[in-house]
Amino acid sequence: MQQLVFATNNAHKLEEVADKVAGKVKLLSLNDIGCHDDIAETGTTFQANASIKSYYIYQKYNLNCFGDDSGLEIDALNGEPGVYSARYAGEHGNHQANMDKVLEKLKDKTDRSASFRTVISLIWEDKEYFFEGTVNGTIRHELSGAAGFGYDPIFQPDGYDITFAEMSMVEKNSISHRAIAVGKLIEFLQGV
Numbered sequence: 001m002q003q004l005v006f007a008t009n010n011a012h013k014l015e016e017v018a019d020k021v022a023g024k025v026k027l028l029s030l031n032d033i034g035c036h037d038d039i040a041e042t043g044t045t046f047q048a049n050a051s052i053k054s055y056y057i058y059q060k061y062n063l064n065c066f067g068d069d070s071g072l073e074i075d076a077l078n079g080e081p082g083v084y085s086a087r088y089a090g091e092h093g094n095h096q097a098n099m100d101k102v103l104e105k106l107k108d109k110t111d112r113s114a115s116f117r118t119v120i121s122l123i124w125e126d127k128e129y130f131f132e133g134t135v136n137g138t139i140r141h142e143l144s145g146a147a148g149f150g151y152d153p154i155f156q157p158d159g160y161d162i163t164f165a166e167m168s169m170v171e172k173n174s175i176s177h178r179a180i181a182v183g184k185l186i187e188f189l190q191g192v
Contacts, residue, residue, distance in 0.1 A: 001026045002189060005033055005065035007053040012149040013068070013178070020173050020182045025189055033061055046071060046083055047130060050121035058123040066185065070118040070178060072151045074102065074139060076109040085150070099143060099154050112139040116155060116177040120185055129188060133180025148172060 003026045006017055018027050030036070039056045043049040046069040053067025071085030081088035081098065089097035106112060113136070120131040136158045143153035145165025152164035157175060164172050173179045 003028060003064070004189070005030070005057055005061070005063050007039065007057045007065050007067035009038070013070075016169065016173060016176075016178055017182055019169055020179055021186060024186050028063075030057070033057075033063065035061065039067075041069065043069070044083060046117060046119035047121070049083065050119045050130075051128065054121040054123045054128070058126075064122075064124050066120050066122040068118055068120045068178070068181065070116065072102075072114055072116055072155065074106070074112075074114040076111040076113075077102075077105055080105075095150055099151060102139065102151070102154065103141070106139055113137075114139050114155065116151075118177040118181040120181045122185060122188070124189075124192065131181045131184035131188070133177040133182070133184070135175060135177045135180065 005028045006014060007030060008014055009030060014029055021027050035057065037056075039053050041049040041052060043052055049069035050067045054065050057063065057065040057067070069083065071082050073079045073082050081102070085098070086092055089101045091097065115134050115136045118133045122129045122131065137156050140154045140156055140163060143165075145153050145163045147167065147169070148165040154163065156163050164176065
């Protein structure tokens with residue numbers, strides 16, 4: 001089975017991706033390879049940040065790896081929070097503050113359409129490949145559900161009457177932006 005490092009310190013992302021690739025690829029975490037570095041996401045696009053992470057690991061450890069960057073893009077806010085989704089309210093990873101800021105900014109807006117987008121940068125045998133996944137939906141007026149992470153409690157995907165945070169991991173992993181991008185990654189790996 002092929003071995004691949006996922007360049008993330010986000011335990012939630014690691015859990016989602018590990019569930020998706022189970023039996024198809026041996027997924028290694030940064031911890032598994034002894035990497036405890038905080039890789040700075042200094043890019044201004046999802047693609048740039050994903051690339052920074054994957055190249056950092058590949059150049060330091062010479063292991064096939066991938067990095068991802070994801071975020072919420074809200075139409076009425078001109079694509080915000082976008083690449084700054086994790087630190088939208090200032091402090092990195094403060095999910096509640098980030099959701100509060102989104103809800104405050106949308107309080108007088110009728111257009112609540114949004115999308116979650118993931119871009120994966122794969123470094124495989126010294127070449128870079130990109131895979132993208134998007135899921136469209138709307139922003140709820142209040143939080144609903146306790147599963148998931150990030151903006152999941154306020155994001156309702158199109159075709160559903162529940163948020164990502166109300167779905168089981170299996171259900172979310174069948175339709176999410178990350179699942180779509182990881183599916184394309186797996187398809188690619190099966191062909192190499």
